[in-house]
Amino acid sequence: MTTNTNPTAQTVVFQKEVLQTGLFELRPIDPETDLELVHQWVNLDYAVYWGMTGFSLEEVKTAYQNILKHSKVYMGLFNSETAFLLECYNPSEDLIGNYYTVDKGDKGMHILVAPAKTPIKNFTWNVFTVIMDFLFSHADVKRIVVEPDVRNDKIHLLNQKAGFEYQKIIELPHKTAHLAFCTQEHYHNALQKS
Template sequence: MSDTKLTQVDTTLFTLRALQMEQDIPIIHDWVNREYARYWQMQHTSTEDVKAVYTAITQTKGTQVLMGFYAGHPAFLLECYWVNEDPLSNYYDAMPGDLGFHILVAPAEKPIHNFTWNVFSVIIEYMLSEPAVHRLVVEPDVRNEKIHILNKRAGFEYQKIISLPQKDAYLGFCTREQYNAAKSAGSSIIPQLFSRQVTQMGHFSFRPLQLDTDIFLIHNWVNREYAKYWQMQHTSIEQVKHTYTSIIQSKHAQAFLGFCNNVPAFLWESYYAANDPIGKYYDVQEGDYGLHLLVAPPDRVIHGYTLQILHTIMQYMLMNDAVKRVIVEPDIRNEKMHVLTQKVGFAYTRELQLPHKKAYLAFCTREQYAATLPAATLLTQKN
């Protein structure tokens, strides 16, 4: 890629062909011996070692190795394999049509914005163009943070950690529907309604919920066990769509899809309390606005992650002069939410018996929120 001077990617310039040993092995040998390729597990190998490995792979039943090019330059290596023909099938109940893959992108000498994501999109669309493929399967090293971000952005869902002979790995799956939903959601990130940069975590942002593109993600999230307090388990896509159609069309409520580093990360709703059923349960004041928050299924624990999502929402809401107090009414059993809301300044007042839950009623003013922020906290944001 050293001759490429583009600042954005033209996806029509990607091409694929079958691996050609004599021509490609010296290039691959250089890539796999770089530090960035350590998760490929082929460092300190000779050219002959690499050739022997790929000779064996290309002779394996159900496996295909392809060399990828961008504008005529070697850009990535792709290995595809039918899981039913692979040892990975020993680690879960493999289904017909499960296609696994590995990808190695060329070392970036002159970085191009979003290049790796475009490579990833190209290879996923290439694999999903095969009708026999029903699901894509990945098993990345648990330490490979960069590939986890790409996988999540593409719609992969991690199910569990498996111990393979050479690594501990996440086992993840992605269907056409998941990929299309994630891609549509990601393509709609710009324009963002609000964004915020957090040191060591990255970029948090959100935009209004778009049912046509987001409904598959939301349906998956609300039906998980961890989302039990959202009270939408065992619902169909049509039921979820009906619920959010009502919210979006309401004059007093809004729904938003949030992202962390361009990966769908949270769902949140705001509502004007005076026009909401909650107004029947307490003495509503002008400027009371409520919020509900659901974070995407966690693959791993990141200290302070959900708190930073809540900070992002609070900062956006309190930028609006019409908002005098933010209110929440979390289920009394939802201990994690109580801890989070109190960290950003919410004061719990009393219990409420709502139609579907017993809840605490809590309020947070600008002054209460500001008091929770360290003086040294540096935040950048735009709207």
């Protein structure tokens, strides 16, 4: 995790205090200052499912110029240190919209958690719930859509723990993926069980 001291990038759009863990925050990505760190993250071995392994810094910058045309991207902070990345997108404007009937209120997401200096119990699960709470805090978001790589067992466990219902396997040009959905009701029901 790395601290970002750029004051122009510090507009916090969401906060959540997790008891006995700490403060989580989301702020919009600053392409001028954050992409060097993102470049480091996407080139880590465990980030293979992000699809940018081997990308140069310039390739990551170009990729995010394109992503930001149709998505919102946020840097996640934990106790003021940059700790995760969130991409939110409208499925009707994304490739995934060709693989199912997009409903009004659908929101897609991608999550990447930074390597921890010191492991914290349930940290990734806490990040996941912060993101779900943030997305569902928007009245227009009725259902969250994900399309994780079928080989990404760790994210499948988190998705299912959060109440995502897996629908089918789809063949995207760059991966074989599961298509899954989660409503706010399914999410809240899942939280009561966890």
